[in-house]
Amino acid sequence: MLDADFFRRWMTAAAVSVDREAERLTALDSPIGDADHGANLQRGFRAVTAALEKEAPATPGAVLQLAGRQLISTVGGASGPLYGTLLRRTGKALGDDGEVTEEQLAQALRAGVDGVMALGGAAPGDKTMVDALVPAVDGLATSFGAAAEAAEEGAVATTPLQARKGRASYLGERSIGHQDPGATSSALLIAALVEAAGE
Ligand code: ADP
Numbered sequence: 001m002l003d004a005d006f007f008r009r010w011m012t013a014a015a016v017s018v019d020r021e022a023e024r025l026t027a028l029d030s031p032i033g034d035a036d037h038g039a040n041l042q043r044g045f046r047a048v049t050a051a052l053e054k055e056a057p058a059t060p061g062a063v064l065q066l067a068g069r070q071l072i073s074t075v076g077g078a079s080g081p082l083y084g085t086l087l088r089r090t091g092k093a094l095g096d097d098g099e100v101t102e103e104q105l106a107q108a109l110r111a112g113v114d115g116v117m118a119l120g121g122a123a124p125g126d127k128t129m130v131d132a133l134v135p136a137v138d139g140l141a142t143s144f145g146a147a148a149e150a151a152e153e154g155a156v157a158t159t160p161l162q163a164r165k166g167r168a169s170y171l172g173e174r175s176i177g178h179q180d181p182g183a184t185s186s187a188l189l190i191a192a193l194v195e196a197a198g199e
């Protein structure tokens with residue numbers, strides 16, 4: 001079973017990973033964006049860890065909803081509301097349970113990813129974070145490791161795609177040949193699940 005502590009470890013591991021990879025995320029956002037993705041998420045996840053320390057929410061759902069609210073209120077870019085929606089919807093779907101199963105998490109994350117697609121209008125293949133998140137949810141049916149691997153593969157597979165959503169879509173065909181920064185950070189977020197599980 002996964003308790004609030006597990007979800008705190010997930011968010012903390014994601015924050016550490018975003019800190020470590022911030023320069024790379026910003027570099028990916030340079031040719032097909034405005035070179036701020038690393039800084040955006042760094043600001044957001046620092047606020048997440050600070051809020052979790054201060055408020056110490058008691059349930060998995062409350063941890064993710066607090067994290068989502070912090071991302072929405074501190075990240076200016078497109079990714080803030082999208083990641084915020086992902087975590088808030090996922091947290092909401094987990095309800096008030098003190099502990100949840102991996103299967104509950106997989107179902108809740110699917111609701112979260114549906115929320116991202118509804119808000120941003122992106123479908124798989126549009127060269128966005130959705131291209132890492134959808135395969136991750138499918139992989140979660142197997143294990144955290146399978147989800148992380150699927151997310152990473154999904155991120156890498158955005159390189160030959162032409163962007164149809166977000167800033168990168170303004171570049172048209174010139175967006176081809178670059179890995180999407182948001183899909184890359186989504187793969188980091190899912191990889192952090194493996195760390196939280198101590199696998
Ligand atoms: P901004 O583009 O506002 O500077 P960021 O650089 O933080 O925001 O985030 C860019 C990432 O957000 C993109 O790489 C993409 O993965 C994701 N993104 C942008 N628009 C959408 C959308 N409509 N749906 C899903 N993801 C999106």
Ligand code: MG
Nearest residue numbers: 033034036037
């Ligand atoms: Mg940007």
Ligand code: MG
Nearest residue numbers: 034036077078
């Ligand atoms: Mg920006």
